[in-house]
Amino acid sequence: MLKxxxxxxxxxxxxxxxxxxxxxxxxxxxxxxxxxxxQCIACAACTIACPPxxxxxxxxxxxxxxxxxxSYGRCIFCGRCEESCPTGAIRLTPDFELAVAxxxxxxxxxxxxLALCPCCGEPVAAAREVDYVATILxxxxxxxxxxxxxxxxxxxxxxxKRRNDVDLLIRMGIERQMEKRx
Amino acid sequence: MTATSETRIGQDILAALRAKMPxxxxxxxxxxxxxxxxxxxxxSLPDVVRTLxxxxxxxxxxxxxxxxxxxxxxxxxxxxxxxxxxxKCHVVVHTEISPDSLEFPSVTPSVPAAVWYEREVRDMxxxxxxxxxxxxRLVLPDDWPDDLYPLRKDSMDYRFRPExxxxxxxxRFVNDAKQETTVVPLGPLHITSDEPxxxxxxxxxxxxIDADYRMFYVHRGMEKLAETRMGYNEVTFLADRVCGxxxxxxxxxxxxxxxxxxGIEVPARAQAIRAILLETERLHSHLLNLGxxxxxxxxxxGFMQFFRVREKAMTLAEMLTGSRKTYAINLIGGxxxxxxxxQKAATLALIAELRAEVTRLLDILMSTPNFAGRVANVGRLDxxxxxxxxxxxxxxxxxxxxxxxxxxxxxxxxxxxGLPVNTQAGCDILSRTQVRIAEFYDSIDLIERLxxxxxxxxxxxxxxxxxxxxxxxxxTEAPRGEDMxxxxxxxxxxxxxxxxxxxxxxNWPVLRYMLRGNTVSDAPLIVGSIDPCxxxxxxxxxxxxxxxxxxxxxxxxxxxxxxxxxxxxxx
Numbered sequence: 001m002l003k004x005x006x007x008x009x010x011x012x013x014x015x016x017x018x019x020x021x022x023x024x025x026x027x028x029x030x031x032x033x034x035x036x037x038x039q040c041i042a043c044a045a046c047t048i049a050c051p052p053x054x055x056x057x058x059x060x061x062x063x064x065x066x067x068x069x070x071s072y073g074r075c076i077f078c079g080r081c082e083e084s085c086p087t088g089a090i091r092l093t094p095d096f097e098l099a100v101a102x103x104x105x106x107x108x109x110x111x112x113x114l115a116l117c118p119c120c121g122e123p124v125a126a127a128r129e130v131d132y133v134a135t136i137l138x139x140x141x142x143x144x145x146x147x148x149x150x151x152x153x154x155x156x157x158x159x160x161k162r163r164n165d166v167d168l169l170i171r172m173g174i175e176r177q178m179e180k181r182x
Numbered sequence: 183m184t185a186t187s188e189t190r191i192g193q194d195i196l197a198a199l200r201a202k203m204p205x206x207x208x209x210x211x212x213x214x215x216x217x218x219x220x221x222x223x224x225x226s227l228p229d230v231v232r233t234l235x236x237x238x239x240x241x242x243x244x245x246x247x248x249x250x251x252x253x254x255x256x257x258x259x260x261x262x263x264x265x266x267x268x269x270k271c272h273v274v275v276h277t278e279i280s281p282d283s284l285e286f287p288s289v290t291p292s293v294p295a296a297v298w299y300e301r302e303v304r305d306m307x308x309x310x311x312x313x314x315x316x317x318x319r320l321v322l323p324d325d326w327p328d329d330l331y332p333l334r335k336d337s338m339d340y341r342f343r344p345e346x347x348x349x350x351x352x353x354r355f356v357n358d359a360k361q362e363t364t365v366v367p368l369g370p371l372h373i374t375s376d377e378p379x380x381x382x383x384x385x386x387x388x389x390x391i392d393a394d395y396r397m398f399y400v401h402r403g404m405e406k407l408a409e410t411r412m413g414y415n416e417v418t419f420l421a422d423r424v425c426g427x428x429x430x431x432x433x434x435x436x437x438x439x440x441x442x443x444x445g446i447e448v449p450a451r452a453q454a455i456r457a458i459l460l461e462t463e464r465l466h467s468h469l470l471n472l473g474x475x476x477x478x479x480x481x482x483x484g485f486m487q488f489f490r491v492r493e494k495a496m497t498l499a500e501m502l503t504g505s506r507k508t509y510a511i512n513l514i515g516g517x518x519x520x521x522x523x524x525q526k527a528a529t530l531a532l533i534a535e536l537r538a539e540v541t542r543l544l545d546i547l548m549s550t551p552n553f554a555g556r557v558a559n560v561g562r563l564d565x566x567x568x569x570x571x572x573x574x575x576x577x578x579x580x581x582x583x584x585x586x587x588x589x590x591x592x593x594x595x596x597x598x599x600g601l602p603v604n605t606q607a608g609c610d611i612l613s614r615t616q617v618r619i620a621e622f623y624d625s626i627d628l629i630e631r632l633x634x635x636x637x638x639x640x641x642x643x644x645x646x647x648x649x650x651x652x653x654x655x656x657x658t659e660a661p662r663g664e665d666m667x668x669x670x671x672x673x674x675x676x677x678x679x680x681x682x683x684x685x686x687x688x689n690w691p692v693l694r695y696m697l698r699g700n701t702v703s704d705a706p707l708i709v710g711s712i713d714p715c716x717x718x719x720x721x722x723x724x725x726x727x728x729x730x731x732x733x734x735x736x737x738x739x740x741x742x743x744x745x746x747x748x749x750x751x752x753x
Contacts, residue, residue, distance in 0.1 A: 003546045004483055014490045026497070028519075030504040051412065051419035078419050078510035079518075 025094050030077045032095040035070060037110040039089035042066050042126035046081035046090055055081055061123050064114045072098050073106040087132070118152050119160035130155045191216040192271035195238050199230065206230055213654040214442050216271035216591065219260070224286055227277045231261050232292040234275070239267030241572040241585065243657070244666040244683040245299035247307045249335045251281055253651060253678075257309055259286060261296070262655060262666060270590050272655055279309055288314035295572040298691055306333040316356075321398045324352050332406055340406045355382040359391040366390075366702060381709075385702055388750065393697040393705075397690065408680045414440060414648070414669075415514055417677060421667070422509045424684060427470065430463045430508040431660035432667070432682065437512045438593060439656025439669040444514075446646045450598070452516035454636035457595025458529075459499075459508050460658060461625040461632070465536065466495035467661035468618045468625070471713045475615055476547060478707040479556040480745035484547055491539045498532050501525060516642030526633050533626045544619060557611040561696045561708035565609065573689045575663020576621070577712050580614035582607045587659035594658070598635045601628060611711040618713075648675060660685050662713050686714050706744040 016023060025031070047055045047068075054074035059066045081090045100106055114123035115130040124130065134151040142150070156164065190212060199220075200207055206226035211219045222230045234240040240263040248258040256278040263273045279286050288311035289296040300311040301320035308331040319326075325347040331337050357363065368381035378399040384392045404424065408417045421436035422429040434456050441448055473488030500506045502525060511517050521529070547553060563573070568581045578585050586603045588596045604620035606613035653670035663685035672678035689712045696708050743750060 003542075003549065004487075007487060007542060007546060008483075011487075011490065026500040026504065028504045029500060030510070051416035053411075076419060076423075076510065077505065079504075080419075080510075 025096065029094045029096075030079050030092050032072060032098055033070065033075065033077070033079075033081055033090050033092050034095075035068070035090045035108065035110060037068075037089070037112075039087050040068065040110060040112070041087055041089070041128040041132045042068055042110075042112040043086065043129050043132075045084040045086060049080040049084040051078060051080060052076050059114070059123070061114075064116070064123055066112045066114055066126050067109055068112065069107055069109045071107045073103070115155045117155060117157040117160055119156055119164065122157055124155050124157045189215050190218070192218055192265060192269050192273060194269055195234070195265060195267075195271070195273060196220065198238070199233060202233060203229060217274070217442065217655055218271070219274040219276050219653075221276045221278070224277050224279065227259075227261075227275065228287050228289045228292050230275055231263070231289045231296070234263050234265070234273055235293045235295075238265055240265050240273065242293060242295040242299075243272070243572070243655075243664060243688075244668065244681060245296060245303065246668045246679070246681040247303035247309060247333065248670065248679045248681075249307060249333065250278075252335060254278075256280060257284070257307060259303065259309070260668065261289065261299075262668065264587075264590065264664070266585060266590050272591065272657075274655070284308060285310045285312050287312055290314050290316075294570045295688075295691075298687065305331075307331050308334070318354060321401055332403065340403060340410045353380070353396050355394040355396070357382075357384045357392050357394065359384050359386075361386060361391070363391045368705065381705075383697065383702060383705060388701045388703070390697045390700050390702060390705065393694045395690070395693070405680050405682060409672075409677050412677075413675050414671060414677050417680060418512050418514060419510055421682065422507075422512075424682060425660075426507070427467050428463055428660040428662060428665075428685075430459055430511070431658040431665050432684070433509075433512045434460060434594060435656045435658045435665045435667040436669065436680070436682065437514055437656065438658075439654055439667040440514050440671070442654035442656060443652040443669060443671060444646055444649060446515050446643055448516050448643060449640045450595075450637045451520070451639045452641040452643075454595035454598060454632050455517050455519075455521055455641065456512070457598075458521065458629055458632045458636075459502060459511060460594065460660075461628045462495060462499050462502065463508050464625045464661045465533075465622065466492050466499065467713075468622045469495060469540070471618055471661075471710075472544075472547070472615070472622075474710055475557070475611075475707075478710050478741070478744055479553055480747075481547070481550055481553065482745075484543070484550070487543050487546075491536065491543060494532055494536050494539070498529060501528060501532075513642060515644060515646060516640070518642070520641050521633070521636070529633065530630065533629055537623070537626050540622060554612065556704075556707065557615060557711075558608070559610050559612075560700055560704050561611045561711055562609045562699075563692055563696050567692055567695045571688070571692045573663070573692045574685050575659070575661070575689070575713075576614045576617040577663065577689050577692070579603070579605045579617045581609045585664075587657055587664045591657060593656075595632050595636070599628060599631045611707060614711050651678060653679075662686055663688065686712065689714075703744050703747050703750070706741055 044057050047057045052074045055070045057066060057068050077092065079092050082092055112126045112128060115125055115127040116122065117124050130151065134147065134154045137154065138147045138150040196210060203226055206222050207220050208223065209221040213219065235242065243262040243264045245262065246260040250256055250258045259277050259279065261275040263275065265271050265273055286309060288300055290300055291313055297316060298320055300314050301316060303309050304311060305319050305322040327344055330344065363384040363386050366383035366385050368383065380396040382394050383390050404420060408420055412420060418433055418437050421432040424432040469488050469492035473485045473492065476484030476488060496506045499508045502521060503511045503519060511519055563577065563581045565581045565583065568578050568583055574585065582605055584603050584605055588601055589603045601624060604617050606616050648671065650671055650673035653668065656667045658665050665685055666683045668681040669677055670679040693709065693712060697705060700708060
C-alpha cells in the first residue's frame with residue numbers, strides 16, 4: 001500500500017491537457033493524407049495501391065469528367081498512396097483529428113477534365129495525364145510544334161490510333177511495294 | 183525451393199513414418215529446408231497425423247481446407263504439424279478428397295486438437311469428417327443456409343450476406359456433468375473478449391462443473407476477402423487488422439508465408455527490424471494483460487498504473503513505425519521503414535525507463551496480499567489436456583510445456599539472437615502471469631540485443647517473380663502464442679487461398695477444462711488468463727436449470743462480482 005502511494009506521488013500528473021493543448025505526435029507519424037489537386041494528374045496509381053479501397057476514381061464520359069475521391073472513414077493511414085504517386089500530389093500529414101459531424105464530410109473529392117480524342121471526340125484519359133505523358137515523351141528540348149504533335153498522338157484513343165495506322169499504311173502503298181518485290 | 187537433400191530437416195521423421203506405414207505416403211514436396219508437405223492416402227490420414235503427433239513430438243498448428251477443383255479436380259486438406267522433438271520442422275500432411283464423396287475420416291478421435299478445425303472445414307467447404315463426435319457448426323450461424331459453403335470457389339460473392347431467419351440462439355451447448363447442474367450463460371456478447379462469444383457455465387451452487395461456448399459472432403470473412411478482392415501484396419495490410427493488439431505478428435506471418443512460397447530472400451536488416459517490432463508489440467500486449475489481471479482481482483489502482491506505463495510501449499511503436507499500432511510496416515520482401523541512429527538511441531532510453539517502472543509495479547503487485555490468493559491454483563490447465571489440444575503461448579508454457587515458435591522455429595531476426603523459453607509448472611493463472619512477466623523482461627533484452635546485432639544493408643527485396651499455385655507456411659510467436667498462416671498464390675496476382683489462424687483459436691478449446699472445478703466469480707479471471715482480446719459491451723445470462731428459469735445479468739455486474747466477490751448475482 002505504501003509502495004503504491006509512493007508510486008502515485010512519484011508519477012504526479014499522468015494525463016495530458018489535450019484537447020485544450022495540442023498533442024505532440026512522433027516525427028513521421030502517419031496521419032490524414034492530404035491531396036493536392038493542383039499537382040494531381042488523375043493517373044489512378046493511388047487507387048490501385050490503396051489496400052482498403054479508400055481512394056477511388058469514377059469516370060463520367062457524358063460530362064467529360066473524372067472524379068477522384070478519398071474516404072477518410074476507410075483510410076488505414078498506410079501511406080501506399082504517397083509511395084505510388086508519380087507527382088507527389090498526395091502526402092500524409094501528422095493530423096489525427098478526423099472527426100466530422102456528418103458522414104459525407106469524411107469523403108473529399110477532386111474533379112478532373114477528360115481529354116477528348118482529336119479524331120473521334122470520345123474521352124480518352126484525364127487531360128492532365130495526357131499533358132504529363134506528352135511532356136515526358138517529347139523531352140525537355142522539344143519545340144512547341146513538336147510538343148503539340150506529341151500531345152495529339154498521346155490523346156488519340158486506341159481505336160483511332162489503329163484506324164490511323166491502317167490509313168497510313170494504305171497511303172504508303174505497301175501492297176504495291178510487295179508486288180514489285182515478287 | 184533451394185533446399186538440398188543434405189540440409190533438409192525432418193527427413194528422419196519421414197523415414198520413420200514410411201517404415202511404419204509403407205504405403206501411406208504417396209508424395210513429398212519441400213517448401214523450405216524445414217517445411218515439407220507429404221501427400222497421404224485418405225484412409226491413412228488419421229493414423230499418419232496421430233503417429234506424427236504422439237510419436238514424434240508433433241503439435242497441431244493449423245488445418246487448411248482448400249477447394250482445388252479448378253487446379254486438380256479435388257478438395258484438399260492440409261494438417262500442419264509443428265515437430266518439436268529433436269528435428270524441429272513443420273510437416274504438413276496433405277490429402278485429397280473427391281468432390282463426389284466430400285467425406286474424409288476424422289482425425290479428432292485420435293488427436294483431439296483437430297476438433298475445431300474439422301468443424302470449421304465442414305462449415306466452410308461442406309467436407310464431412312466421418313467419425314467426428316461433434317456435429318454442431320463452429321463458424322457459421324445456425325440459421326445460415328444449409329448448402330452454402332462460403333469458401334468454395336463457386337459458392338458466393340464475398341459481399342453476400344444471407345438474411346438471418348430467426349433471433350433465437352438455438353445452438354446446443356454440451357454439458358458433460360454427471361450430477362444436476364445450473365446453467366450460467368455468459369453472453370451472447372461475451373465477457374472479457376473482443377469477439378462476442380456466448381458462454382454457458384454449468385454450475386452446482388457456485389462451482390463450475392462444465393462449460394461450453396459459442397464464438398464467431400463477428401466472423402469478418404477475411405480469408406474470402408483476401409482471396410477475392412485484394413492483390414497478394416495488399417493482404418499484408420489486411421493481415422495487420424486481424425487483431426487490434428497483436429496485428430503485426432499476423433502481418434509478419436502472412437508476409438513470410440508468401441516469401442517462403444515464392445523463395446524470396448528477405449534482407450537480414452529487415453528480419454531484425456521485424457523481430458524488434460514484434461517484441462515492441464509483445465511489451466504493450468503483456469502490460470495490457472498484467473493490467474487486466476490487476477483489474478479482475480479487484481486491484482484497480484494497479485490496473486491504472488500498468489496502463490500508464492504501457493503508454494511508453496505505445497510511444498515506442500509510434501516512433502518506430504509512425505503508428506501507435508505497429509501497422510503497415512511490412513511488405514512482401516521486407517519492411518518499409520528503417521530504424522535510424524537517433525531512433526535506436528531513443529528506443530534504448532525508453533525501454534530502460536520501462537524496465538525500471540515495471541519492476542516497481544510488479545513489486546507492488548506481488549506484495550499485494552490478496553493477489554496470490556486469487557490467482558494461485560485457479561484455472562488449472564492439466565499438462566496432459568494441454569498436450570492433447572495443442573494450446574499455444576503463455577497458456578501452454580504456464581503448464582510446463584517448452585513451446586515457443588521463436589525458439590523452436592526461429593524466424594525473422596530471432597535467428598540472430600538466442601532466447602530463453604520461460605515455463606512454469608504451476609498450471610494456474612499465477613503461472614501464466616509469471617510467464618508473461620518473464621517474457622516482458624526477455625522482450626526488453628531482445629530489443630537491446632537485436633538493435634546491436636542488426637546488420638546494415640537494404641531493408642526490402644524487390645523484383646521477385648510471382649509464380650502461380652505456390653504455397654508455404656509463415657509463422658510468428660505473437661504475445662498470445664503461435665500465429666500460423668498458410669498461403670497459396672493464384673494465377674491472377676491474388677491469393678488462391680489464405681488460411682490465417684490466430685493464436686487464441688488454439689487456446690479456446692482448453693478453456694472448458696480450465697473452468698471446471700472453479701467458482702463462478704473466477705470465470706472472468708480465468709477467461710482473461712488466456713488473454714483473449716477484451717471488450718466491455720458484454721452482458722451475461724443466468725439460467726437456473728433446477729428452477730427452470732433464465733435471467734440475464736449485465737456484464738458489468740458479473741465483472742463486479744469477480745472483483746468484489748460479494749452479493750452473488752446467482753442468488
